[in-house]
Amino acid sequence: xxxxxxxxxxxxxxxxxxxxxxxxxxxxxxxxxxxxxxxxxxxxxxxxxxxxxxxxxxxxxxxxxxxxxxxxxxxxxxxxxxxxxxxxxxxxxxxxxxxxxxxxx
Numbered sequence: 635x636x637x638x639x640x641x642x643x644x645x646x647x648x649x650x651x652x653x654x655x656x657x658x659x660x661x662x663x664x665x666x667x668x669x670x671x672x673x674x675x676x677x678x679x680x681x682x683x684x685x686x687x688x689x690x691x692x693x694x695x696x697x698x699x700x701x702x703x704x705x706x707x708x709x710x711x712x713x714x715x716x717x718x719x720x721x722x723x724x725x726x727x728x729x730x731x732x733x734x735x736x737x738x739x
Contacts, residue, residue: 635686636661636705642689642712642721652694653677654681658687658694661710661723666670673723695736 640648654738660678663671678696681687685696697705708725 635688635702636695636708636710636723637688638690638693638695639711640691642710643693645712645714645721646693647691650677655679658696660696660698660704661701663704674711675721684735714737 650657650659657677657679658681659669660674660676662674664674666672679717679733681696684699686702687694687696688737704727705725706727708727711722711724713719713722
C-alpha cells in the first residue's frame, strides 16, 4: 500500500486540522486519464471494512482493495518550491505516465 513522506503527512495533517471533523485521507486509483488510470485523493469519513488503513504522522490513510493492488510500493510526497508545489505520487508499478503526472498505466 502507499506510504506518506513526513512532508506529505505534515501537509495533510494541516489540511485536516483546517477541515475539522474526523476524516481520513482516501487515496484511490480510477480508470481514466490519458494513460489508463488516474489517482484520486480526498478526505473521507466513510471507511469500509474492506479498506486498508494505515497511519502516518497522525494522518489516517485509507485505500480500497482494488486500488491497493496498484499502489503497492507507491509513496505520496508534498513539495513546496519555486519549480514544483503540491502532492506527487511516485508509483513503481506505473510503466508509463502522462506529462501532467496525474495518470499512469
